[in-house]
Amino acid sequence: xxxxxxxxxxxxxxxxxxxxxxxxxxxxxxxxxxxxxxxxxxxxxxxxxxxxxxxxxxxxxxxxxxxxxxxxxxxxxxxxxxxxxxxxxxxxxxxxxxxxxxxxxxxxxxxxxxxxxxxxxxxxxxxxxxxxxxxxxxxxxxxxxxxxxxxxxxxxxxxxxxxxxxxxxxxxxxxxxxxxxxxxxxxxxxxxxxxxxxxxxxxxxxxxxxxxxxxxxxxxxxxxxxxxxxxxxxxxxxxxxxxxxxxxxxxxxxxxxxxxxxxxxxxxxxxxxxx
Amino acid sequence: xxxxxxxxxxxxxxxxxxxxxxxxxxxxxxxxxxxxxxxxxxxxxxxxxxxxxxxxxxxxxxxxxxxxxxxxxxxxxxxxxxxxxxxxxxxxxxxxxxxxxxxxxxxxxxxxxxxxxxxxxxxxxxxxxxxxxxxxxxxxxxxxxxxxxxxxxxxxxxxxxxxxxxxxxxxxxxxxxxxxxxxxxxxxxxxxxxxxxxxxxxxxxxxxxxxxxxxxxxxxxxxxxxxxxxxxxxxxxxxxxxxxxxxxxxxxxxxxxxxxxxxxxxxxxxxxxxxxxxxx
Amino acid sequence: xxxxxxxxxxxxxxxxxxxxxxxxxxxxxxxxxxxxxxxxxxxxxxxxxxxxxxxxxxxxxxxxxxxxxxxxxxxxxxxxxxxxxxxxxxxxxxxxxxxxxxxxxxxxxxxxxxxxxxxxxxxxxxxxxxxxxxxxxxxxxxxxxxxxxxxxxxxxxxxxxxxxxxxxxxxxxxxxxxxxxxxxxxxxxxxxxxxxxxxxxxxxxxxxxxxxxxxxxxxxxxxxxxxxxxxxxxxxxxxxxxxxxxxxxxxxxxxxxxxxxxxxxxxxxxx
Numbered sequence: 011x012x013x014x015x016x017x018x019x020x021x022x023x024x025x026x027x028x029x030x031x032x033x034x035x036x037x038x039x040x041x042x043x044x045x046x047x048x049x050x051x052x053x054x055x056x057x058x059x060x061x062x063x064x065x066x067x068x069x070x071x072x073x074x075x076x077x078x079x080x081x082x083x084x085x086x087x088x089x090x091x092x093x094x095x096x097x098x099x100x101x102x103x104x105x106x107x108x109x110x111x112x113x114x115x116x117x118x119x120x121x122x123x124x125x126x127x128x129x130x131x132x133x134x135x136x137x138x139x140x141x142x143x144x145x146x147x148x149x150x151x152x153x154x155x156x157x158x159x160x161x162x163x164x165x166x167x168x169x170x171x172x173x174x175x176x177x178x179x180x181x182x183x184x185x186x187x188x189x190x191x192x193x194x195x196x197x198x199x200x201x202x203x204x205x206x207x208x209x210x211x212x213x214x215x216x217x218x219x220x221x222x223x224x225x226x227x228x229x230x231x232x233x234x235x236x237x238x239x240x241x242x243x244x245x246x247x248x249x250x251x252x253x254x255x256x257x258x259x260x261x262x263x264x265x266x267x268x269x270x271x272x273x274x275x276x277x278x279x280x281x282x283x284x285x
Numbered sequence: 286x287x288x289x290x291x292x293x294x295x296x297x298x299x300x301x302x303x304x305x306x307x308x309x310x311x312x313x314x315x316x317x318x319x320x321x322x323x324x325x326x327x328x329x330x331x332x333x334x335x336x337x338x339x340x341x342x343x344x345x346x347x348x349x350x351x352x353x354x355x356x357x358x359x360x361x362x363x364x365x366x367x368x369x370x371x372x373x374x375x376x377x378x379x380x381x382x383x384x385x386x387x388x389x390x391x392x393x394x395x396x397x398x399x400x401x402x403x404x405x406x407x408x409x410x411x412x413x414x415x416x417x418x419x420x421x422x423x424x425x426x427x428x429x430x431x432x433x434x435x436x437x438x439x440x441x442x443x444x445x446x447x448x449x450x451x452x453x454x455x456x457x458x459x460x461x462x463x464x465x466x467x468x469x470x471x472x473x474x475x476x477x478x479x480x481x482x483x484x485x486x487x488x489x490x491x492x493x494x495x496x497x498x499x500x501x502x503x504x505x506x507x508x509x510x511x512x513x514x515x516x517x518x519x520x521x522x523x524x525x526x527x528x529x530x531x532x533x534x535x536x537x538x539x540x541x542x543x544x545x546x547x548x549x550x551x552x553x554x555x556x557x558x559x560x561x562x563x564x565x
Numbered sequence: 566x567x568x569x570x571x572x573x574x575x576x577x578x579x580x581x582x583x584x585x586x587x588x589x590x591x592x593x594x595x596x597x598x599x600x601x602x603x604x605x606x607x608x609x610x611x612x613x614x615x616x617x618x619x620x621x622x623x624x625x626x627x628x629x630x631x632x633x634x635x636x637x638x639x640x641x642x643x644x645x646x647x648x649x650x651x652x653x654x655x656x657x658x659x660x661x662x663x664x665x666x667x668x669x670x671x672x673x674x675x676x677x678x679x680x681x682x683x684x685x686x687x688x689x690x691x692x693x694x695x696x697x698x699x700x701x702x703x704x705x706x707x708x709x710x711x712x713x714x715x716x717x718x719x720x721x722x723x724x725x726x727x728x729x730x731x732x733x734x735x736x737x738x739x740x741x742x743x744x745x746x747x748x749x750x751x752x753x754x755x756x757x758x759x760x761x762x763x764x765x766x767x768x769x770x771x772x773x774x775x776x777x778x779x780x781x782x783x784x785x786x787x788x789x790x791x792x793x794x795x796x797x798x799x800x801x802x803x804x805x806x807x808x809x810x811x812x813x814x815x816x817x818x819x820x821x822x823x824x825x826x827x828x829x830x831x832x833x834x835x836x
Binding site for chain 1: 326327328430431432457458459460461462463464465486487488489528530531532534535538539542544550552553555556557559560563
């Protein structure tokens, strides 16, 4: 066991009450501290079910899930998981509790029973990181969809968790909202936070360190984003679609014009082509 | 046969402190049998525009007409227009309410007073178009999968027999297989002679599928034209209120650097051009 | 644009002012006294006093006057209806008659009195919600009701429910509008026929709305759990309620003013 292992799944299966088949089955997974990992798969592949195990919203029906080496099955483990892992969900509307921006961000730290000074410090830090520093006293209804989702991120990180899970958190955003959110995630990642992105949009995994693909509730594949992009038929089978830019990158790599170690990002590709 | 929008202005809450201009002089034309994409950010006025096309909202200034019928209060204009123009809202599956798929899809035609003997054909045709088989006719719509629910919701609009279909972000929340299936359905409807007005924030999608593109920015039309013309504009200059697709920005950068890259949104074509340009 | 669509009348306006900074408990109890006072005055002097105090409070609150006025809009019909009922159906000395319609002096007085009362009530209550965020309001109520907790009164739970309800009212209004439009686009006629037919016509709106509300409630519960919410126990506050001299002064003032208004108003009406 490596020391910096934050989350460990050991043979985890979960079957929803009254469901015939398990939503996820035999999942073995380790997430290292500081890693940015993407969990990919189409609808019904079990990726959101997996995500809910990370902070003990669901407890495995078989196998065990450890966060910071605490089994989430016990009360201690559950509490530890809730504190170590924060989550942001799909619809920002459904996770904002208060009517004023800073009051909502304070909700998590207030639940932890922190002192008013500590809460205020965390709220202002979380708002700054999320790019909402100037909106602390704004009413929530005055925010755009993208800003609301960044507010949800601020609310999640105000609990200062080592790990943040984004459960299809970009689905309802427009391109500008997505871009802004990705910026925030990059900042958090470079600050050392462990990130788990649950998504079916390959555009969003360009900066991830590692990705796993779920299909039918099982892990079908595990590797780096660039290795994933170079796969052929399998992607379609898993219901994943490669973005246009990555398609160009793939063709150029296959034609021998680009080295596969160059990431499919515009700046890097232009630079490599000009050399 | 077309939807004609001329100088459309829409002001919300006129004469109150909450007065806002959501649309400011928008003009375009959507022909039957063609695919028009309306592209813009949240708040650009896209959804307000969509609701004018079937008379849910009426113009403050300017005009909207459907096959020559002007959209306005009175003389049954609204009912005629609403029957001609089907409007599919964002997340249309949220409007489902009936006990069975069949009843759900017959809600529209029954409201329009379609006689019982043709009703069944209408419903079956609509469900056939969206790829829902007869085994699901008696199913509870709430128990279907996400993609199926959405297709039933679209069938429930198609069953009224509209000549035009306005869809607000129809692929939102679908995974790639669901998305592909839906876009194929729309292409199919277009081939059958329906007019498609596709409201979206995804420029890449619009470039690949639409016959004409309207770009909205803060209630104004900032671009209107064929995809190749729009693509040229996007490469040449910054268009306000748009996130330019990565591939287009990439092609633009390479052109600036002296690569001979054509205006294209087909990845293989772009890659091939780069390859040839680099070889020389 | 979204901002305006989502804005419901009477929602919290976050600006800095003396009124905003008062302790929510002071504001809640103070407004209660004012409401009782408004209900007890009958004559022009009383209404004049309450009107002037209101103007003073609005200017101290720095909330734009148009927003304060707009709180009356949703109840406008009710006010007009009440006034009209009293105008036509109060017996007394006839002022004016036309056919069977008769307007009496007493009727005119009652109409004016009830109309003014309702308008003032709504505006005073509106000023409370305009200057107090739902969270503060909930904290205030929770604290006021906490003495009853020992009898099993769920003070925290009720306060939390209120916060959430206030937060979701605008969202649900938007959802309702969207679903109504979607069904109208499918040819539904929501506003024709008798009451029974109308009720039936609303089923296509109500069923989806219930589904959405349950979905939201479920999502929200999950999100709250994920944010370590386990009930009121062990919770702290970013802004703990702090009662200051200012609050005592303001509360005393509102109590004294209420008594004064009722007393002076009564005296002015004596023959």
